[in-house]
Amino acid sequence: MKDKEFGYAMKALRMVIRREWHRMTSRRLYLGVCVVLPLLCLFFMATIFGNGQMENIPVGIVDLDNTATSRNISQRISAAPTFRVTEHFTDEANARRALQRKDIYGYLVIPPRFEQKAVTGTGATLTYYYHYALLSVGSELMAAFENTLAPVALSPIVMQAEALGVSGEQIQIFLLPVEASTHPLYNPDMDYSIYLSQPFFFVLFQILILLTTVYSIGSELKFGSAGEWLEMARGNILTAVAGKLLPYTLIFSSIGILANYVLFGPLHIPFAGSLWLMNAVTVLFIIATQALAVFIYSVFPKIAYIISVVS
Structure with missing residues (x-):
């Protein structure tokens, strides 16, 4: 049954x-x-994700200094694989509007008399802005800006040390006393x-x-x-x-x-x-x-x- x-x-x-x-x-x-x-x-x-990394993110540059130093910084940004410099702006207002329209996702501002301040060591400042509504893109831009501009931030110290007769090896030991070797587990790239x-x-x-x-x-x-x-x-x-x-x-x-x-x-x-x-x-x-x-x-x-x- x-x-x-x-x-x-x-x-x-x-x-x-x-x-x-x-x-x-x-x-x-x-x-x-x-x-x-x-x-x-x-x-x-x-x-x-292509090759696994974010690359060619559209950014802009506002160069208000127009000196050899500012052009060198612009070249550093253009050479970084994360960035794709799509436009050079004449003022911050236009760059901000482009960022709000999402034509770009970040921009760097090089202020007036930046080279002069960097040489004299009187508080030269670079400012960068990025769109953080998209968390992954914002985080990638922040890290890329910091890594790309880190040598620029150290250049005034290097110039002053060289003027005082300090050797390049001593400068490197002073600026970077400990070298970090990073090995991310399971995802090294x-x-x-x-x-x-x-x-x-x-x-x-x-x-x-x-x-x-x-x-x-x-x-x-x-x-x-x-x-x-x-x-x-x-x-x-x-x-x-x-x-x-x-x-x-x-x-x-x-x-x-x-x-x-x-x-x-x-x-x-x-x-x-x-x-x-x-x-x-x-x-x-x-x-x-x-x-x-x-x-x-x-x-x-x-x-x-x-x-x-x-x-």
């Missing part, structure tokens, strides 16, 4: 799966959300793709899974086909939900496993564990995300509310 009931349950499950597969293949929306968008997300996250590509892809992927799961269930009530769905599952809600979600689970699991091979293969993201275990965790992640979507759907009454909450 139990074997017969189990056979009926499996038959009902297969019928629900076939029904859902027909629904998926009959509308291009499902193809786009289940296959095209996840693959586009994977391609986007695999290529967005400070490659953005190593610690952003994989988690960012799965965040986007999770949102797509939640939206697809919620819509696939909610559309049954929206289009009045929930009765047919439950009837095909012989009134068993577990069979109905499992049969509806299983095709999506298989598609999403295939894309998730493909993403693991791409991220840890061609992208060379360091990975010291078992790839098989990572693939198993990916499948569990997808199933858990679908279960979360079912739970959210059971709490809120309308599909429009649910999609807003998920988003």
